Each structure stands twice: as structure tokens, then as C-alpha cells.
Amino acid sequence: MNWRSIQLTYELRSPLHIGYHKVGNMQRTRCYIPARNLWGAVTERLTRSGFTVPDAQKGDYRKIGGWLKKFVTFSYFYLYEGDKLLNPFYCEGGLRYGNKTTVEFERAYLDAHVTTALEPGSATAEMGSLHEVEYIAPYRTDEDDPGLRTLIQGLVFLGETACSRLNGDTWGQWLSDLYVGGERRYGFGQLRLKDLKEINRLPDCLEEYELKSEGQRPGFKITSGAALLAHTVTRDLDVKGDIEPLVGRKTATSTGFGRDLTKGQICWVPGSVLRERATFMINEDGCWEQQS
Numbered sequence: 001m002n003w004r005s006i007q008l009t010y011e012l013r014s015p016l017h018i019g020y021h022k023v024g025n026m027q028r029t030r031c032y033i034p035a036r037n038l039w040g041a042v043t044e045r046l047t048r049s050g051f052t053v054p055d056a057q058k059g060d061y062r063k064i065g066g067w068l069k070k071f072v073t074f075s076y077f078y079l080y081e082g083d084k085l086l087n088p089f090y091c092e093g094g095l096r097y098g099n100k101t102t103v104e105f106e107r108a109y110l111d112a113h114v115t116t117a118l119e120p121g122s123a124t125a126e127m128g129s130l131h132e133v134e135y136i137a138p139y140r141t142d143e144d145d146p147g148l149r150t151l152i153q154g155l156v157f158l159g160e161t162a163c164s165r166l167n168g169d170t171w172g173q174w175l176s177d178l179y180v181g182g183e184r185r186y187g188f189g190q191l192r193l194k195d196l197k198e199i200n201r202l203p204d205c206l207e208e209y210e211l212k213s214e215g216q217r218p219g220f221k222i223t224s225g226a227a228l229l230a231h232t233v234t235r236d237l238d239v240k241g242d243i244e245p246l247v248g249r250k251t252a253t254s255t256g257f258g259r260d261l262t263k264g265q266i267c268w269v270p271g272s273v274l275r276e277r278a279t280f281m282i283n284e285d286g287c288w289e290q291q292s
Contacts (some may be wrong), residue, residue, distance in 0.1 A: 003073065003157040003218040005211055007199050009080060010178070010191035012150040015113065015135035016056055017188050018181045026112065026132040031088065031097065031105070032270060033152065035074035035182055035230065041180045041191075044069055046166075046181065049174055053165070069284040071162040073218050076230045076270060077154030079109060079136070084152060084205050088271030089227040090241050095271060102231020108142040109150060110134060113186075118185075152191065157218040157282075212279065219281035219291065226274055231267035232288040241272020246287070 010161065018030040018037060043065040047058075056063035079086040079097070086098035086105065097105040112132045140148040166174065181189040202209050208226035212219040220229075228239070231246050247264045267287060280288040 001159055001214070001216060003159055003213045004163055005213055005218070006156045006158060007153065007195075007197050008077075008150055008156060008193065009153045009195040010077075011194045012136065012138045012152055013190040014138055014186045015183075016042065016138075016181055016191075017135045018153075019182045026134055029110070029134045029136060029181075031079070031086075031109070031136065033077040033154070035076055035282070036076060037180050038074040038156075038178075039065070039068060039072075039225075039286065040155070040176045041189075042072070042074075042175060045175055045178055051166075068140070072166070073157040073158040073159075073282050073284075074286055075155040075157075077152050080151040080153035083203070084289070087227060087229055088269075090271050090273050104142075108140055108144070109136055111137045111141055113183075134178050135183070135188065151194065158211070212281070215281070217281040217283065217290070219279065221279045222274055222277065224275055224277050226229050228258055228268055228270055228272050228274060228288065230270055230282070230286060230288045231265075232272070232280065233290070234266050234268055235290065237268065237278070237290055238275040239268050239272045240275060242269045243267065243272075244269045 016029070016033075017027075017035055020028040020030045022028065028221055043061060046068070047061050047064050050058055051064065052058055053064055053067040056067070081098065084098045086100065086109075089096050089098075093101070093103050100108065112134045114132050135149065140146055140150065176193045178191045179189045180191060183189070200211070200213075201209060208223045209229070210221040212221055222228075228241070231244070232239075233245060244267055245264055246267045265287065279291045281291050283289050
């Protein structure tokens with residue numbers, strides 16, 4: 001199968017929270033959008049827009065989502081500044097995001113929202129309910145470029161079947177606006193499409209990576225010393241970095257949202273550094289798996 005590679009750049013129009021872990025009263029955010037979050041957002045938008053696939057009625061989220069997993073593949077999406085992706089990268093000086101240290105990145109792009117529940121009788125803060133939600137800000141928050149709109153960039157691969165039903169040239173008609181991540185009841189997570197273009201090779205800032213657009217699944221060829229750009233299954237890999245047990249939530253029925261869990265995988269986290277040349281495919285959940 002041949003996969004068509006579409007590079008998408010979105011503007012962040014509201015705060016973005018991608019759930020990570022909790023530290024004290026603060027719910028931390030990931031500093032990127034995993035492929036699974038994009039898949040969920042696209043499934044929701046297409047289904048609500050009346051998009052249908054064979055053997056699925058309008059409004060059938062499960063079948064449309066299954067069709068997307070089979071014929072459309074998402075990369076992880078990262079913040080984009082100038083001509084650089086701000087992807088995580090473990091180096092001798094610690095974790096960096098593109099050309100920024102962790103401190104510089106957090107000062108420029110992260111903020112937090114504080115909320116608390118109220119006691120109905122006294123209208124005072126309920127004991128133990130104070131919490132903060134960290135988020136990626138829609139505008140730069142540092143002194144270097146205050147007010148500069150936050151951009152997010154990644155790739156979508158369309159298989160041959162998807163190209164005939166969801167043409168890359170008309171992507172904006174379906175998906176000019178997406179809502180991704182948590183806290184959406186507060187208006188978080190709005191992405192607006194800024195730029196779309198088909199590519200045959202990656203930009204110069206990703207010179208260590210080569211697109212692999214043929215085969216059962218798309219993927220990348222990567223040189224030694226490059227950072228992994230997605231959660232990567234740990235089997236037989238020489239990597240320096242951190243590992244994380246990766247488990248997601250899914251909804252099997254219209255009731256009990258998120259009660260079912262996906263099969264857990266032990267993965268190298270994005271930013272871990274590969275110590276050997278390797279080829280990876282992107283599986284249906286957006287994680288990378290090494291190919292022999």
C-alpha cells in the first residue's frame with residue numbers, strides 16, 4: 001500500500017491540556033499531542049459532520065473510528081516555532097524541546113488554571129477540592145515574543161482507500177477545527193487549521209528521519225543519535241531515555257464513558273535517543289514498532 005503524506009499546521013485557539021500525571025494539586029499536561037488523541041478528535045469531528053464509511057450508518061462512532069485506524073495514520077503533533085519542531089530530546093544537559101531548555105520551554109508555553117468546588121451552603125471553597133490544571137497556552141507567555149500565537153504541527157498519512165473518500169486536498173473542509181484533549185467543557189483544546197501540504201520528504205529540521213510511505217503501515221527510517229518522536233515499544237531496542245507504561249481508555253458502549261482500558265504496553269517515551277539505525281512502522285494506536 002502507498003501512503004500519501006500530509007503535513008498539517010494548526011493554530012492553538014484556546015488552552016490545551018493533554019492529561020499526563022498529577023503532582024500535588026496540579027494535573028500536569030504533556031507538551032505534545034499523541035496520535036491517539038488526534039484519532040479521537042478526528043473521529044468525533046467526522047462523525048458529527050455526517051461522514052460515513054461502508055457498513056456504517058451516520059453517527060456510528062465505533063465503525064468510523066475503526067475505519068480511520070485502518071486507513072488513516074497519525075503522527076504525534078508537536079509545537080512548532082519558526083522552522084523548528086519543539087519535540088523533546090534527551091541530551092547531556094537534560095531534557096530539551098527543540099532548541100529550548102525545559103525551563104525556557106515551560107516559561108514560553110505553559111500556564112495553569114486554578115479551580116475549586118464550592119460548599120453550597122456557605123459558598124466557600126470545599127475542603128480538599130482546590131486543584132490546578134496545567135495547559136499549553138494559545139499565546140506565548142514569555143517576554144521574548146509575548147502574544148505570539150502557538151502553532152502545532154504533525155503528519156497524517158492517508159492510505160489508498162482513505163484518499164478516495166477523504167481527499168487530502170479537502171481536509172480543511174472536514175477538519176478545519178478540531179477539539180483535542182481534556183477540559184473541553186471549559187473550551188480547552190481548540191485547533192484551527194492554518195496550513196496543509198502534501199510532502200514527499202521531511203523538512204530540513206528533521207534531517208535524521210526518512211519517510212517510509214510504502215507497505216502495510218507508514219513509518220520512518222531513523223539514524224543513530226536521533227530522538228524518538230512517539231511512544232515506542234521497547235522490544236530489542238538500544239535506546240537512552242525513559243520508559244512509561246502506556247494505557248488508554250476506550251468506550252465500548254454509549255454508557256460508561258472511558259471505563260474500558262486498552263492493552264498496556266511498555267514504551268520508550270518521546271525524546272528518548274536511539275543508539276542504532278532503525279526502521280519503525282506506526283501502529284494503529286500511533287505508537288512506533290521496530291521493523292526487522
